[in-house]
Amino acid sequence: MSRKTDEYFKNVPMKSYDLIKEGLIVFGVVSVLIIVLAIIFSSPDYPTVRAKQIATYEPISYLQTFTDILLGKSEISNYGPPYDNDVKNTQSLFGIAPAKILGTTIPINAVNDFVIDPLTRLAVIDKNVQTSLDQFKNASSQQRQVWIDNYSKALDNATAVNGKVQIVNGDYGPLPVMMNGLLLLGRSGLLEGALQKNESPYDFYNLNYTKPLLLFQGKVYHSVAKSLNMLGEDWGIANETGNYPGAWWLWPYAFFYQIPSVSTSPNGDLEVGLIMIGLFLVLLFLPVIPILNKIPKWVKVYRIIWRDWYKR
Amino acid sequence: MNLTRKTQEVIRDNMSMEDALPTKMPIYVNSFAYIFGVITLSALGFVVITGIILAAFGPQWYHFSNAGHFVNSLHFWGVEVFFSALLAHLITKFFMAAWRDGRWKTWVIGMFAFALSIFEAYTGYLSQTNWDSQWIAVQAKDAMNALGIGGFFNTMNTGQILTLHVAVIPLILVAFVFIHLIVVRSDGPVKPLEKKDSGRKK
Ligand code: HEM
Numbered sequence: 001m002s003r004k005t006d007e008y009f010k011n012v013p014m015k016s017y018d019l020i021k022e023g024l025i026v027f028g029v030v031s032v033l034i035i036v037l038a039i040i041f042s043s044p045d046y047p048t049v050r051a052k053q054i055a056t057y058e059p060i061s062y063l064q065t066f067t068d069i070l071l072g073k074s075e076i077s078n079y080g081p082p083y084d085n086d087v088k089n090t091q092s093l094f095g096i097a098p099a100k101i102l103g104t105t106i107p108i109n110a111v112n113d114f115v116i117d118p119l120t121r122l123a124v125i126d127k128n129v130q131t132s133l134d135q136f137k138n139a140s141s142q143q144r145q146v147w148i149d150n151y152s153k154a155l156d157n158a159t160a161v162n163g164k165v166q167i168v169n170g171d172y173g174p175l176p177v178m179m180n181g182l183l184l185l186g187r188s189g190l191l192e193g194a195l196q197k198n199e200s201p202y203d204f205y206n207l208n209y210t211k212p213l214l215l216f217q218g219k220v221y222h223s224v225a226k227s228l229n230m231l232g233e234d235w236g237i238a239n240e241t242g243n244y245p246g247a248w249w250l251w252p253y254a255f256f257y258q259i260p261s262v263s264t265s266p267n268g269d270l271e272v273g274l275i276m277i278g279l280f281l282v283l284l285f286l287p288v289i290p291i292l293n294k295i296p297k298w299v300k301v302y303r304i305i306w307r308d309w310y311k312r
Numbered sequence: 313m314n315l316t317r318k319t320q321e322v323i324r325d326n327m328s329m330e331d332a333l334p335t336k337m338p339i340y341v342n343s344f345a346y347i348f349g350v351i352t353l354s355a356l357g358f359v360v361i362t363g364i365i366l367a368a369f370g371p372q373w374y375h376f377s378n379a380g381h382f383v384n385s386l387h388f389w390g391v392e393v394f395f396s397a398l399l400a401h402l403i404t405k406f407f408m409a410a411w412r413d414g415r416w417k418t419w420v421i422g423m424f425a426f427a428l429s430i431f432e433a434y435t436g437y438l439s440q441t442n443w444d445s446q447w448i449a450v451q452a453k454d455a456m457n458a459l460g461i462g463g464f465f466n467t468m469n470t471g472q473i474l475t476l477h478v479a480v481i482p483l484i485l486v487a488f489v490f491i492h493l494i495v496v497r498s499d500g501p502v503k504p505l506e507k508k509d510s511g512r513k514k
Contacts, residue, residue: 001328001330001331001500002324002325002326002327002328002331002498003324003325004325004326004498004499005328005331005498005499005500008413008499008500008503009338009500012338012339012340012503013338013339014336014337014338014339015336015337015338015339015342016335016336017334017335017336017337017341018335019333019334019335020333022350023350023353023354026347026350026351026354027354027357027358030351030354030355030358030393031354031358033393034355034358034386034389034390034393035386037389037392037393038382038385038386038388038389039385041385041389042381042385043381043384043385043388043389044442044444045374045375045381045384045440045442046442046443046444047442047443048441048442048443048446049443049446081457081463082457082462082463082466091457091458097460098458098459098460098461099457099458099459099460099462099463100460101460101463102460102463102464103463105463105464106462106463106466207469207470207471207472207474208466208468208469208470208471208472209449209468209469209470210466210468210469213446213449213450213468214450214468217450221446221447221450224443224447225447228443230447240437240444241443241444245392247433247434247437248395249395249399249430249433250430267458269454269455269457269458269459270458270459272455273455273458273459274459280423280427283423283426284420284423284424286406286411286419287411287416287419287420288416293409293411295406296406296407296408296409296505297409297505299407301407302407302408302409302504302505305343305344305345305404305407305408306340306343306408306504306505307343308339308340308342308343309339309340309342309504310504
């Protein structure tokens with residue numbers, strides 16, 4: 001052995017051992033165990049939630065997603081960094097808001113990106129959409145606000161018959177045509193593509209789903225998650241679909257979100273994040289933290305672990 | 313100074329063939345507590361192998377192929393076994409106070425491997441390209457954004473997440489595990505805690 005280990009194991013009796021054999025045996029047993037678990041329990045693979053289904057089966061929620069954006073009250077409106085510069089909702093502790101450091105690295109303009117852009121693409125195919133879009137863009141902001149308010153109120157009382165959204169007559173300006181355009185775009189299955197497209201010369205390839213994911217993250221995703229018991233109060237991301245163990249190692253993380261003062265705090269994510277970083281540092285430096293590093297001595301589990309040694 | 317000679321000396325002082333591939337062990341290495349590290353390592357190896365197969369066929373293969381779905385199940389259960397063993401390893405090493413006699417390096421490197429494993433599993437969930445990935449991406453982004461990480465680590469940028477999951481993090485994780493094992497073998501298993509009535513001389 002090396003000088004170091006020779007010294008360390010002086011006076012310690014040794015026994016014969018075969019590292020490679022032990023390793024192979026354990027690897028074999030572990031492999032069999034995993035194969036058996038995979039055969040018996042398989043694995044979850046719940047299909048994606050797409051605009052096409054939402055537009056077809058929940059047309060009113062689908063349209064409300066867009067009116068919420070126009071009203072400026074969707075999850076993404078005024079989110080703040082990294083999506084926009086509006087910092088009034090940005091989480092901070094002791095006056096420090098980490099999100100502000102890098103600023104707006106993933107710029108999102110909700111109205112343009114989720115409503116105007118996809119309609120601009122549809123307008124190439126449908127002249128009515130072009131006319132309505134022009135009318136919308138050229139109207140004063142007060143006029144637009146009136147249309148949007150009227151339309152969104154009417155939408156709350158609308159009914160869906162055979163997939164068609166029926167709305168009482170009213171002063172909506174170009175909105176019915178625009179909204180119907182978005183609904184059809186959704187039903188055609190082209191909405192996500194329209195959202196992802198941009199004018200970059202490399203746009204042919206797109207591996208980034210930020211916009212399609214941000215669009216329905218609110219009520220729509222939450223209602224799907226609720227039906228699958230995956231909401232935050234059901235321990236959120238530590239869960240997965242079906243009766244699978246999920247990411248149970250995140251339970252300590254999900255746990256802090258169950259504390260009422262944290263779950264209602266506007267800075268909850270930041271608080272839990274910092275608690276977890278703190279806990280990690282405690283674990284990392286455990287060997288040198290007084291009191292904590294004495295626990296093994298007091299708890300005496302080591303006497304069970306090395307009981308054969310102490311029996312000698 | 314001759315760097316090569318210096319390196320030779322460092323290796324000679326710290327690692328011999330008998331350290332790297334031991335045929336003898338101190339007799340106190342006779343407990344269930346020593347098996348969890350090996351199980352963690354085995355499960356990690358299993359997850360890497362199944363991960364290579366999944367990656368080779370592309371990220372969406374397993375949705376449409378029975379063979380692919382089975383490999384995915386192997387990968388998934390491999391991860392569950394990995395984390396179970398990892399936690400048991402961490403807890404037993406804690407109760408053994410296995411950081412004694414200079415083994416804090418092993419402990420610290422192990423902790424980094426633990427943190428990387430969590431990050432790796434997280435990007436794995438995000439790379440599934442199914443509903444779970446959609447939901448986790450939009451839920452987890454708020455925490456990332458609040459911490460200021462979201463500005464460069466975007467849970468919804470699937471290209472970024474997938475390359476992190478299949479290449480960047482596993483390479484770093486395996487490197488940490490490798491160093492962990494080198495230090496473990498170089499130091500040898502830590503001696504049992506002193507017990508006054510055991511009559512063992514120091
Ligand atoms: C990817 C994760 C890890 C792998 C594959 C791994 C693997 C191993 C193996 C095979 C051993 C030698 C056998 C044994 O004593 O159990 C070992 C020893 C050790 N591990 Fe880990 N480990 C990992 C993570 C950790 C973590 C998270 C910690 C604690 C924070 C840790 C702390 C230790 C210590 C202190 C030893 C030395 C034990 C002694 O001297 O008796 N390891 N590890």
